[in-house]
Amino acid sequence: MDFKLTEDRRMLEDTISRFLADKYSISKRNDIAYSETGHSAQIWAEMAELGIVAALFTEIEGGFVGQGFDIALVFEALGRALCPEPFLGALLTGKALAAGGAEHADWLNSIVSGEKIGAVAFEEDQSHYQLQHVATSATKTASGYLINGNKAVVTHVEAADIIIISARLSGNVDDQSGLGIFAVAADIAGLEIQDYANVEGGRSGQLTLTNVALPPEALLAEGDAAFELLETIAGYAHLALSAEALGIMEVLKFSTIEFLNLRQQFGVPIGKFQALQHRMVELVLDIEQARSAVINASTLPCDKIDRAKRLSAAKLTVSATGTKVAEEAIQMHGGIGMTWEMPVSHFAKRLVMIEHLFGDEDYHLARYIELSKV
Amino acid sequence: MDLNFSDEEEAFRAEVQSFIKQKLPAELAAKLKLGGAPSKAELEQWHSLLNERGWLVHHWPQEYGGAGWSPVQAFIFDLECRLAYAPAIVPFGVSMLAPVLIKYGSDAQKKHWLPRIVDGSDWWCQGYSEPGAGSDLAAVKTSAIRQGDHYIVNGQKTWTTLAHFANMIFCLVRTATEGKRQQGISFLLMDMKAPGVEIKPIITIEGGHEVNEVFFTDVKVPVENLVGEENNGWTYAKYLLTYERTNIAGVGSSIAALLALKQAAKQRKINGRPLSDDPYFAARIARVEIDLENMKTTNLRVLADVAAGAAPGAESSLLKIKGTEIRQQLTSLMRRAMGAHAIPYFPEADGIGFNGPNVGPQNALHAAEEYFNFRKLSIFGGSNEIQKNIVAKMMLGL
Numbered sequence: 001m002d003f004k005l006t007e008d009r010r011m012l013e014d015t016i017s018r019f020l021a022d023k024y025s026i027s028k029r030n031d032i033a034y035s036e037t038g039h040s041a042q043i044w045a046e047m048a049e050l051g052i053v054a055a056l057f058t059e060i061e062g063g064f065v066g067q068g069f070d071i072a073l074v075f076e077a078l079g080r081a082l083c084p085e086p087f088l089g090a091l092l093t094g095k096a097l098a099a100g101g102a103e104h105a106d107w108l109n110s111i112v113s114g115e116k117i118g119a120v121a122f123e124e125d126q127s128h129y130q131l132q133h134v135a136t137s138a139t140k141t142a143s144g145y146l147i148n149g150n151k152a153v154v155t156h157v158e159a160a161d162i163i164i165i166s167a168r169l170s171g172n173v174d175d176q177s178g179l180g181i182f183a184v185a186a187d188i189a190g191l192e193i194q195d196y197a198n199v200e201g202g203r204s205g206q207l208t209l210t211n212v213a214l215p216p217e218a219l220l221a222e223g224d225a226a227f228e229l230l231e232t233i234a235g236y237a238h239l240a241l242s243a244e245a246l247g248i249m250e251v252l253k254f255s256t257i258e259f260l261n262l263r264q265q266f267g268v269p270i271g272k273f274q275a276l277q278h279r280m281v282e283l284v285l286d287i288e289q290a291r292s293a294v295i296n297a298s299t300l301p302c303d304k305i306d307r308a309k310r311l312s313a314a315k316l317t318v319s320a321t322g323t324k325v326a327e328e329a330i331q332m333h334g335g336i337g338m339t340w341e342m343p344v345s346h347f348a349k350r351l352v353m354i355e356h357l358f359g360d361e362d363y364h365l366a367r368y369i370e371l372s373k374v
Numbered sequence: 375m376d377l378n379f380s381d382e383e384e385a386f387r388a389e390v391q392s393f394i395k396q397k398l399p400a401e402l403a404a405k406l407k408l409g410g411a412p413s414k415a416e417l418e419q420w421h422s423l424l425n426e427r428g429w430l431v432h433h434w435p436q437e438y439g440g441a442g443w444s445p446v447q448a449f450i451f452d453l454e455c456r457l458a459y460a461p462a463i464v465p466f467g468v469s470m471l472a473p474v475l476i477k478y479g480s481d482a483q484k485k486h487w488l489p490r491i492v493d494g495s496d497w498w499c500q501g502y503s504e505p506g507a508g509s510d511l512a513a514v515k516t517s518a519i520r521q522g523d524h525y526i527v528n529g530q531k532t533w534t535t536l537a538h539f540a541n542m543i544f545c546l547v548r549t550a551t552e553g554k555r556q557q558g559i560s561f562l563l564m565d566m567k568a569p570g571v572e573i574k575p576i577i578t579i580e581g582g583h584e585v586n587e588v589f590f591t592d593v594k595v596p597v598e599n600l601v602g603e604e605n606n607g608w609t610y611a612k613y614l615l616t617y618e619r620t621n622i623a624g625v626g627s628s629i630a631a632l633l634a635l636k637q638a639a640k641q642r643k644i645n646g647r648p649l650s651d652d653p654y655f656a657a658r659i660a661r662v663e664i665d666l667e668n669m670k671t672t673n674l675r676v677l678a679d680v681a682a683g684a685a686p687g688a689e690s691s692l693l694k695i696k697g698t699e700i701r702q703q704l705t706s707l708m709r710r711a712m713g714a715h716a717i718p719y720f721p722e723a724d725g726i727g728f729n730g731p732n733v734g735p736q737n738a739l740h741a742a743e744e745y746f747n748f749r750k751l752s753i754f755g756g757s758n759e760i761q762k763n764i765v766a767k768m769m770l771g772l
Contacts, residue, residue: 002376003678257770269772277766278759284770285692292671293664299377313664368664369656 003295005073008065012055013073019050020081026343033084033201033346039159044085048114056091061098062105062112068298071236072243076294079247082343082350084202086117086156088240092233093118096164097183099229100220104183107162119160119186120233121151121207129359131166131230132176136209138167144215147182147190151207155357158195158205160186165209166230169222179226182218189213200349231308237358238311242294245318248351249287252329255344256280259333276332283328286321293317309371316364319355326351377671379450386447390454397423403459407634409740410723411582412461414539418494420461431468431492438476438484439492445677449621456626457633464536467491467498471544474561474610478602487563501531501545501564501588502611509760511546512555512608516590518547518562520597520604525549525562527570527593533754537573537586541566550605561607563599570594578750580743581721615756622690622755623673623697628666631704635659638711638737649711658710662703669696688769691761698751698758705745712738719743 005013023043032040047053055070057063071091078087090111097108110116127133136149147167157163163184171178184191190212195205221229260271260280270276297314301307326348330337337344355361379387402416412420424430433448434440443451455462463469472491475484490496507513516529527547537543543564550558564571570593576585602610639650639659649655676689709716715734723730723739733739752758766772 003675257772260770260772271766271770271772274763274766277770277772278762280770280772281692281695281762281765284765285696288672288692289665289668289696292668292675295377295671295675296667310667313667316664317668365657365660366653368660369653372656372660372663373651 005069009070009073012052012065012070013077015050016047016052016074016077017080019047019052020077020083024081024083026082026346029082029084030201030346033082034197037159038197038201038203039085039156044114044117047085053087053090053114054112056087057094057098057112061094062109063094068239068300071239072246072294072298075240075243076247076250079244079350080251082201082248082251082347086119086159088237089118089120089156089160090114091236091240092120093160093162093164093183095236096120096181096220096229096233097162099232100183103217104220107183111162116161117156117159118162118164119154119157120164120237121154121157122166122230122234123152123154125150125152127152129363130174131234132179132227133174134166134168134179135173136165136167138169138180138182138214140169141213144213144218145180145182147184147209147212147214149209151209153204154207155198155204156202157186157193157207158203162186163191163207164220164233165207166226176227177224179230180222181220181226181229182214183220184212184214184218198353200353201346234358235308235311238315238364239294239297239300241354241357242290242297242311242314242318245322245351245354246287246290246294248347248354249290249318249322249325252325252344252347252351253284253287255347256283256329256332263334270332279328279332283325286324290317290321305371305374309368312359312364312368312371315359316361316368319361319364322351322354323361377674379446383446383450387450387454390451391458393427393429394454394458394460397427398458398460402461406459406461408736409744411584414497417461417464417539421463421494424463425492425494430463431472433469434472435476438472438488445680446674449625449674449677452621453626453629456630459630464497466500466536466540466544467496467542470500470614471498471563474544474601474614477613478561478610480598482598483563483601496542497536497540498542498544499534499537499540499566499588501534501543503533504530505532509757511611512559514546514548514559516545516547518549518560518595520549523597525595525597525600527562527564527590527595529590531588531590532585533576534573534586534588535584537566537588538575538583543588544601546607546611549607556608558605559607559611560604561601561610562595563601564590564593564595568593568595578747580746581719582743582747584747616685616687616690623669623693624701624751625666625670625673625697628669628697628700628704631701631708632659632663632666634737635704635708635711638708638735641735642711642713655707655711658707662700662707665696665703666700669693669700672696688765691756691764691768694755695752695758695761701751702745702748705741705748708737709741709745712741716742 054063055065055074058066094111097104111118122131124135139146163186165182165184167180169178169180190210192208193205195203198204261269263270293314297310329344330348333344336342421430428441431439432441432443436442475487504514518525518527543566545562545564546559547562548558549560570591572589574587575583577583640648642649644652715738718733720730720739
């Protein structure tokens with residue numbers, strides 16, 4: 001048993017933290033996150049240059065580390081800085097392309113290097129996080145596939161060069177079987193994007209696919225392998241988002257403790273009041289538990305069920321704890337915590353909205369229970 | 375970063391398992407599994423078996439007979455003992471008094487008392503709490519007045535666990551009333567058989583007898599039974615409270631309780647289906663299981679810090695709060711899992727050869743009793759509210 005970071009991981013953490021500390025004040029972050037593009041092409045290029053995208057991938061995938069702990073470490077650091085750059089899209093798109101085999105190596109390399117931006121489009125208007133709910137259709141043709149349908153709330157889709165799409169080759173809308181996973185160039189004919197701002201900063205978009213003609217090699221996986229790939233990709237999202245949430249919680253923890261010591265009422269710092277002390281201790285304890293959940297999820301054991309359970313346990317834990325931390329941080333800051341001016345409000349928003357990506361607390365509770373029956 | 379036990383740790387685990395398999399009486403384990411309480415003789419037998427193996431005082435310094443285990447080994451030992459339903463080591467002599475004697479006792483005291491703890495000659499109990507000194511321990515009033523070669527002790531202790539099994543008690547007594555309250559407290563070793571010592575049982579909520587009141591009326595205690603310096607007892611008391619708290623989370627007990635709960639939920643039926651398939655009950659189990667999995671890693675992280683030389687400080691308080699919450703939740707779920715069968719009350723039943731009326735499944739016999747008894751967990755050893763005060767002050771600087 002060993003909880004220490006390896007030397008390489010410590011260096012990686014230093015690199016990201018130093019870059020973000022130097023280049024990424026909260027006001028700059030807000031300028032970028034709430035801008036027309038929701039991210040900064042320049043910051044993205046600089047971070048990719050530092051190898052931070054490549055750190056999410058294994059050597060076989062063209063990266064240099066890419067274990068669960070590396071992914072968690074990168075996303076925790078991104079969370080601490082509230083960084084809206086499209087790292088999640090890169091991670092998930094890259095993992096999907098890597099599963100697609102050698103013919104996707106060029107696109108994979110361009111994702112790993114940060115040259116191209118990726119997005120994954122699994123959510124639909126009626127799917128409510130259920131990966132198998134796919135109404136978008138893929139019709140086999142003589143020259144490949146025709147895709148028709150809609151995809152909802154695709155993170156950073158407007159910025160994306162490559163989009164990973166789930167579509168149905170056969171069967172009913174909620175079947176696990178009959179799915180196909182496709183890699184699509186964002187500028188392909190018939191693909192329309194309706195781009196909008198996220199409540200917490202960054203951008204997403206609605207995707208409309210009308211007779212999008214794909215060559216046969218666009219298919220990354222089909223049949224049982226397609227659903228399995230969906231779950232694998234979602235699993236990476238669970239880990240990354242849980243770690244990002246943890247980073248945000250750490251920031252909210254420190255700023256709330258600082259505020260409790262600073263803010264005077266009734267002639268004393270409000271941190272002298274036992275009612276607030278006990279609530280703060282509960283948050284600290286819950287955040288320690290959330291860190292343990294992320295560590296458990298980072299080990300990514302080979303056993304598929306065990307791995308999926310750990311990932312759902314982590315996403316469930318950070319969803320429940322994240323909401324509590326966000327609400328309590330705002331409450332203990334009082335009126336000032338409600339203001340756009342205070343960083344707390346922006347951290348709290350992202351923390352809460354993370355629950356709305358790749359399954360909320362209820363989704364993961366139900367999934368954990370299902371997995372426990374296996 | 376590696377969450378798995380190392381090969382050496384796995385080998386150690388196998389060694390512990392094999393010892394338990396050979397030595398732990400099966401009937402005793404079966405009785406404890408059903409929520410029964412071990413008798414004095416059974417506790418002494420288990421202590422003696424552990425002592426033969428050199429494991430009773432495993433956490434003592436090696437020159438005093440300790441096993442030289444790492445914190446992780448101690449964790450594994452506790453985990454395996456709990457999974458096998460071995461009795462818990464009675465902590466008062468082995469884990470509470472002994473570390474104080476080793477750090478602060480005189481050579482004569484160490485030479486006299488430590489071997490007697492190891493071989494079971496003495497059964498110690500803890501005289502800390504008083505009717506007016508619970509969470510506010512420094513309010514102790516029991517007085518010890520020096521008269522020649524003796525202290526004369528008058529006063530009352532309460533919540534004294536297993537005092538009715540004990541022949542010795544270590545006490546916080548007041549030897550000075552001036553100055554700060556903490557500065558007038560001394561740490562005294564007293565003979566329970568001495569004239570003027572009286573024990574009265576306290577029957578707790580579930581009907582059991584674990585705790586007692588202990589009264590002292592002009593009890594003569596030889597001055598050589600003072601540990602350390604007079605009026606410096608608060609320091610020793612605090613040391614005792616922070617020592618060996620790395621297993622305070624009770625992860626082993628909770629893992630065993632969760633296994634028993636899941637087994638029970640599979641056996642119990644609702645609408646002809648196992649209770650474990652009921653979505654509401656399944657959700658309750660899933661939540662506590664996830665909390666426990668997180669807690670286990672939190673506990674191991676603290677152990678890793680301790681192994682790296684950090685003193686367990688306020689982290690033990692966090693472990694105590696979360697660990698007791700989880701253990702209480704598990705007893706609560708076990709009670710619910712038994713449905714109406716949690717109601718019948720057969721305190722004398724120990725599961726083994728119980729000839730009472732057929733009142734339902736055996737694991738229902740003590741489910742409610744254990745639930746009520748376990749309310750104590752968040753009260754004793756420093757209530758969970760006191761633990762939060764400690765964390766707020768020590769860790770958060772509030």
